[in-house]
Amino acid sequence: xxxxxxxxxxxxxxxxxxxxxxxxxxxxxxxxxxxxxxxxxxxxxxxxxxxxxxxxxxxxxxxxxxxxxxxxxxxxxxxxxxxxxxxxxxxxxxxxxxxxxxxxxxxxxxxxxxxxxxxxxxxxxxxxxxxxxxxxxxxxxxxxxxxxxxxxxxxxxxxxxxxxxxxxxxxxxxxxxxxxxxxxxxxxxxxxxxxxxxxxxxxxxxxxxxxxxxxxxxxxxxxxxxxxxxxxxxxxxxxxxxxxxxxxxxxxxxxxxxxxxxxxxxxxxxxxxxxxxxxxxxxxxxxxxxxxxxxxxxxxxxxxxxxxxxxxxxxxxxxxxxxxxxxxxxxxxxxxxxxxxxxxxxxxxxxxx
Numbered sequence: 001x002x003x004x005x006x007x008x009x010x011x012x013x014x015x016x017x018x019x020x021x022x023x024x025x026x027x028x029x030x031x032x033x034x035x036x037x038x039x040x041x042x043x044x045x046x047x048x049x050x051x052x053x054x055x056x057x058x059x060x061x062x063x064x065x066x067x068x069x070x071x072x073x074x075x076x077x078x079x080x081x082x083x084x085x086x087x088x089x090x091x092x093x094x095x096x097x098x099x100x101x102x103x104x105x106x107x108x109x110x111x112x113x114x115x116x117x118x119x120x121x122x123x124x125x126x127x128x129x130x131x132x133x134x135x136x137x138x139x140x141x142x143x144x145x146x147x148x149x150x151x152x153x154x155x156x157x158x159x160x161x162x163x164x165x166x167x168x169x170x171x172x173x174x175x176x177x178x179x180x181x182x183x184x185x186x187x188x189x190x191x192x193x194x195x196x197x198x199x200x201x202x203x204x205x206x207x208x209x210x211x212x213x214x215x216x217x218x219x220x221x222x223x224x225x226x227x228x229x230x231x232x233x234x235x236x237x238x239x240x241x242x243x244x245x246x247x248x249x250x251x252x253x254x255x256x257x258x259x260x261x262x263x264x265x266x267x268x269x270x271x272x273x274x275x276x277x278x279x280x281x282x283x284x285x286x287x288x289x290x291x292x293x294x295x296x297x298x299x300x301x302x303x304x305x306x307x308x309x310x311x312x313x314x315x316x317x318x319x320x321x322x323x324x325x326x327x328x329x330x331x332x333x334x335x336x337x338x339x340x341x342x343x344x345x346x347x348x349x350x351x352x353x
Contacts, residue, residue: 002220006141006227008234011161015141015223017216021168022054022129026062029100029127032164036125038099039064040090042113046073047105047131050174055104055129067093071112075259078108078148080156086116090124100125100163106132106179107139107264111154114145118160126162131171133183134265137190137222140165142230142243148259152319153251159235167223169215177301180208182265184300185246187211189272190222192293193242194229196337203292206299241322242339245331246272249353252316253306262306269302278352279332284342289333313353317346 001018016028029039039059043052048070059066069089071077090101101124103113110128117126130140146157172180191199198221205211211218226243233240250271253262273294279285294304322329322341329341330349 002216004220004223004227006161007231008161013161013163013165015165015167015227017167017169017219017223019168019170021166022051022171023058025055025102025129025166026058026060026064028166029059029102029164030062030064032127033098033100033125035098036100037065038093038095039066039102040093040095040099041066041068041102041104042071042086042109042116043068043104044071044073044077044106044109047109051104051131051171055102059102071109073108075108075148075264078112078146080147080149082112083116083147086113087120090116090120095120095124097121097124100127102127102129103140104129104131105135106130107135110135110140111144111146111157114143114160114162115147115157118145118158123160126160128162128165130165130167132175133172133180134186135183136167136169136172136219137183138186138226138243140167141223141226142240143234144236152316153254153259154321155319161234167219169219172212172215177208178263181300181302182263184211185265185268185272185297185302187218187222188293188296188300189243189245189268190225191337192272192333193245193331193339194225194337195221196335199296199337203296206296208300236321241329241341242331244322245333245339246270246275248317248320248322248328248330249274249308249313251320252308252313255316256306256308256312262303266303267306269297269300270304270306273297273304275330275332278330278349279334279342281352282332282342282344285333286335289336292336310350310353314350317349 276290
């Protein structure tokens with residue numbers, strides 16, 4: 001088993017990475033929450049038939065009373081209606097502040113269930129059990145929980161750290177190739193922003209089978225980087241912004257596709273390539289880097305560019321959380337494995353696009 005600690009003062013928590021961890025999840029959760037009586041298990045229609053009973057049985061064996069809440073799979077469920085439904089369900093279950101919410105699924109489940117946990121009764125303990133590559137390397141760690149609004153992605157949310165994150169690499173074997181590729185966009189991001197050696201590793205292991213042969217190393221590296229960044233800047237006002245490399249433009253692509261035409265990974269993959277091109281135009285990013293990123297993105301079946309009307313760029317940039325007044329902090333690379341926040345006027349960025 002590999003263990004990482006996210007060292008946030010007073011609220012540190014562990015990330016456990018171990019094959020077969022789902023079967024023993026209840027015991028690990030019980031060790032963190034000795035007083036809890038109930039566990040609200042939140043999952044979706046894709047994950048429930050595969051893993052919900054395994055986790056529910058494990059929780060029951062650890063003396064939790066369990067109720068399972070199943071939401072429709074897909075980004076459309078990250079909405080106020082599903083959030084309200086979870087609140088009502090938790091209330092009917094008579095959840096208390098000493099009980100817990102267990103999020104079993106990908107990023108949508110983790111974000112939605114996390115936001116529900118953060119807000120019901122002004123906060124109940126949250127356990128993350130991510131089941132996609134994207135959620136294992138990124139969204140389950142760091143405490144960002146949110147829902148989407150019609151105007152944009154993740155616009156209503158909170159910072160709410162989990163008590164424990166449990167990762168079972170075995171669940172990745174059931175992912176469709178397209179879903180696995182989605183996660184690889186975030187994996188590539190970590191190499192780009194913080195670890196040149198890892199970026200070189202990915203270039204030499206640019207197939208799903210090669211990644212799976214080294215999956216413990218991949219998960220540990222990505223989570224280590226995110227844990228370090230989050231511990232330094234929990235509330236996303238400084239260095240944590242680098243985690244959004246490729247996301248400013250990626251969110252524009254998702255918005256342009258009405259959150260259904262392109263997946264998050266596809267949008268981020270194309271967004272990273274475009275961000276590298278912008279960095280080259282600004283004289284900051286080395287000229288070869290956009291091609292290197294594009295080849296890596298393409299190797300995992302992700303697009304290197306996506307169409308986006310100018311008004312969708314404007315809408316996404318106007319609502320970007322890294323904006324301040326008339327400027328925005330665009331995340332760019334000044335060398336392989338190192339990112340920085342580059343202040344630029346919104347109108348200048350739109351003109352460049």
